[in-house]
Amino acid sequence: MTEKREYKDDYPEKKLYIPGPTGVRDDVIEAMCEPMFGHRMDRMTDLYTTIVEDTKEFLGTENDVIILTGSGTEFWEASTLNLVDENILVPTCGSFSERHANVAERLGKDVDRLEYEWGQAIKPEDIREALESSDKHYDVVATVMNESSTGVRNPIEEIGDVVAEYPDTYFVVDAVSSLGGDYVDIDEHNVDVLFASSQKAFAMPPGLAICTVSQDAYDREVGKDSASWYGGFQRCIDYYDRKGQTHSTPAIPIMLAYRKQMKYMLEEGHQGRSERHREMAEYTREWAREHFGMFPEEGYESQTVSCIENTQDIDVAATIEQVSEQYDMVFSNGYGSALGEKTFRIGHMGEHDVESIKALTDAIEDVAGL
Template sequence: MTEKREYTDDYPDKTLYLPGPTEVREDVVEEMAQPMFGHRMDRMTDLYTTIVEDTKEFLDTEQDVVVLSASGTEFWEATTLNLVDEEILVPTSGAFSERQANVAERLGKDVTRIEYDWGEAVKPEDVRAELEAGDYDAVGAVMNETSTGVRNPIEEIGDVLGEYPDTYFVVDAISCLGGDFVDIEGHNIDCIFTSTQKAFAMPPGLAVCTVSEDAYERELAKDSASWYGGFQRALDYYDRKGQTHSTPAIPLMLAYRKQMKHMLDEGHRARDRRHREMAEYTREWAREHFDLYPEAGYESQTVTCIENTRGIDVAETVERVSEEYDMVFSSGYGDIGEESFRIGHMGEHTVESIRELTDAIEDVADL
C-alpha cells in the first residue's frame, strides 16, 4: 500500500514544457482566489454564459458548447454513450487512440479498429474503405496523438465522413485544440473536445466539448445516454438557466473566463500561427540533434516527439534539466519511454521560451 507523503508547500517552481499541464498566466491563477459564491446565483449565470459564448466565438463555431467539471476523458464516455448504439470505428495509432477504443469496449460497444504502428498517421482512404464495408454509428478519432507526436489529418477524414451523414464524427483534440486551428463545421465534425490544461493554458479540471445539432438530435432519439455528460441534460439546462446542471468547479471557471479573454485578444488564427512557429523551431532543433518520431508530414503542432537516435539516458536528462534549470519536459510514453522524449510547446509558450529549454537539454546532454 502506498504510504502517505506529506505535502510540504515548499517545492521549487518549475517551468512546464509537458504535453500538459502547461504554464498558466499569473493573473489567471489569481482569478481562482475570489470569494466563493453559489452556483445557482445570478453571478454564476454571468460567469457560465460568458465562458460558453466566448468559447464559441474563439473556436468560430455555431455548435453548442458544453463545459464540464471533469477531465477530457469524460467526453470519451459521453460521446460514445450519446451517439453509439452498437458499432464504432476507431483508428488507433498510439496510446490515446487505443484508450478511446478501450473506453468504447468497456461501455459495451462493438469496436472496429484500423490499426497503425506507433508513429504512423491515420489515412483517410483507410477510413473510407471501412465505412464502405461496414455500418457504423460513429467514427472516433484522435486529432493529436500525444504519445507519438502525430497530428492526424482530421480535416480530410471529416471530408470523408461528409459522404456518410448517418455516421457521426467524434474528435479527441485534447492536446491541441486552442493551439491548432480546425474548421469544425467545415469538416463535418459533430463533437470535438479538449481539456483546459493543454493548449488552452488553464488549470486542469474542466473539459470542453462542441455538439452539433445532429449529435444533439441523435441523443434525443436514443433510449439511453450519459447522465453527467448528456447533451440534452447539459444544453437544455443552459438554455433554461444559463448554468450547469450539476455543481461546477467555480474557481476553475473564473480562471477560464480570464484566460479565454486573453485567447480572444490574441485570436484563433494568430494563436495557431504562434504554435506553428514553435513547432517548426522544435522540429528543426530535433532534426539537427536527433530525429523525429512521427511519420513525416504528420507532425504535431503542440507536442514534438523526438526519436532518441543518440541513445542518451532520457530519464536522467529529464531529471537533470529539472534539477539544474527548473524546467520540466517529458520522456517518451509507455514502451517508447527511452526511445523518445517529448516537448510540449503549447499554451502561452513562445519560440524564445522553447529555445531556453532546448539550450538546457543541449547543456545537460552535452550535444
C-alpha cells in the same frame, strides 16, 4: 500499499514543457481567489454564459458548447453513450486513440479498430475503405486529432470530409492535447463532437472539459433510449438554454480562471494562436533533426507536442532530471515502456513562444553535451 507523502510548501517552481498541464498566467491563477458564491446565483449565470459564448466566439463555431467540471476524457464515455447504439470505428495510432477504443468496449459497444503502427498517421482513404467495405453500419467514427503519445497530428479535416459522405455516421474528435493551439474549422469539416481539456493548449488550470456538439449529434441523442447522465448532450444543452448554468455543481474557481484566460485567447485569436504554436513546432522540429530525429511520420507532426527519436542514445531519464535540477525546466520522456527511452517529448503549447522553447533546447544541449 501506498503511503501518505505529506504535501509541503517549499517545492521549487518548475517551467513546464510537458504535454500538459502547462504553465498558467499569474493573473489567471489569481482569478480563482474570488470569494465563493452559489452555483444557482445570477452571478453564476453571468460567469457560465460568458465562458460558453466566449469559447464559441474563439472557436468560430455555431455548434453548441458544453463546459463541465472533469477531464476532457469524460467525453470519451459521454459521446459513446450518447451516439453509439452498437458499432463504432476507432482508428488507433497511439495510446490515447487505443484508450478511446477500450472505453467503448467497456461500455459494451462493438468496436472495430483500424490499427496503425505507432508514429504513423490515420489516412482518410483508409477510413473511406473501412466504411465502404464493412457489412456493419457504424454509428460513429472516433478519431484523435493529436496523438500526444507519438507526436502525430492526424488529418481530421480530410477525415471529416469523408465521414460527411455517410450522413448516418457521426464524427467524434478527441482534441484534448491540441485545441487552442492548432486551428481547426469545426463546422466546415463535419465534426459532430469535439472535446478538449483546459490544462493543455488553453493554458488554464486542470479541471474543465470543453465539448462542441453539432445539431445532428444533439438530435441523435434525443432519439436514443439511453445516454450519459453527466455528459448528456440534451441534459447539458437544455439546462444551459433554460438557466444559463450547468446542471450539476461546477468547479467555480476554475471557471473564473477560464474566464480570464479566454479573454487573452480572444485577443490573440484562434488563427493567431495557432500560428504561434506552428512557429514553436517548426523550431523544435528543426532542432530535433539537427541533433536527433523526429518520431512521427513526416508531414504529420503535431503542432503542440514534439516526439523526438533518441537517435543519440542519451539517458533520457537522467537528462530530464538534470535539466529539472539545474534549470528548473521539465520536459517529458517517451510514452510508456515501449517509447520511454527511445523517444522524449517537448510540449510547446499554451503560453510558450519560440524564445522560451529555445531556452529548453539550450538546456538539453548543455546537459546532454550535444
